[in-house]
Amino acid sequence: MKNTAIILASLMFASCASTSSTAREEATAFDLDEAIEYCNQQVHRSIRNLCNDSTDYSMIPRNIQGADSVWACRKATPDEWCSGFWPGVLWYDYELTGDSLVREKAMRYTGELGYLSQRPIFDHDLGFLMICSYGNGYRLTDDSEYKQVLLASADSLATLFNPNVGTLLSWPRNVEMFGGHNTIMDNMINLEMLFWASKNGGDKSLYDIAVKHAETTMNYHFRPDGTCYHVAVYDPVDGHFIKGVTHQGYSDSSTWARGQAWAVYGYTMVYRETGDKRFLDFACKVTDAYLKRLPEDMVPYWDFDDPAIPQAPRDASAAGVVASALLELQGYVEGDKSAEYRDAAVEMLASLNSPAYRSGEKRCSFLDHSTGHHPAGSEIDASIIYADYYYIEALARLKKLETNGTALASL
């Protein structure tokens, strides 16, 4: 089985014309099963560190910074957007290994988030919180309680929709700060919960809201070259687009790497859910805009336009998000384009799996070198839980591609 994984990566790169295939294969081939085993070992290290008889499971891993080797945890509260990723990591690890201890921990941590579905919504991040935890949990267990929590969460998320604008209000708390109805690119990811609910007993209007949000965002949130603003601001009454600005990027006119990564992942998912070719073409456009800005090792600097490059920090989390998305997108396009996306995804994963990005012995995370909120000076060059989440999701998709010939993986 191990050899199969190595051959898979090598074959993909044998067709690359720009570099000698041997050099390229050496640089990029990696052992998928070894990478999965590494993740399982790191998960067990984390569990050993986090869990004992008096563990408070509402304290959930968020980051590892500086000389620390173990997770700094945060309480699962409505305003802590990252609490779903650790349960999601556990669900993927369980899916890949069948490890019963990991399944038990996945259930324990997931259960701590359920109350959020019954609270007035704080912001759009309810999608991240619930898709990664309950979404994966339901996908793998068919537990009807998980389904009810997801349906309630989708209804709650939909209350942020403003029909005058045609998008969800991402940050209700920041309307005054931005001068209008704000929608951030990250919000694209959370449409998945609306699509899921519309297919699983929820109101059909949830589908229409998700499609409208994706259309409006496609029309206003991007520059002609396919790069995006982080934040689009609209008039909440007449709906007109006021401005595109940044919050977590270098400047209003720069391209924040993770924002572009959310666009790649988001439009790929919207195409899956709608079958609408406009969204496929757009997913390819925003993907190509991302790929052509990458440095040699396929892991972006935190913002593609930071003048400090090449001294600027990287963002491994963006690489994980895009690798996962590309393993899906390659299945929707044909011929050379499909091979290009698939090769790029494998090259990203090989790079993340290399000593340059692996946390290895020194930390119990999977990956180092992610950047959270650079302008705020927060989580710069750190291990961050969402980087691990999208990395293991990408490994799971690659494993499915290798085993079944398709990486398609909806909730």
Ligand code: GLY
């Ligand atoms: N959704 C927040 C971020 O990507 O940092």
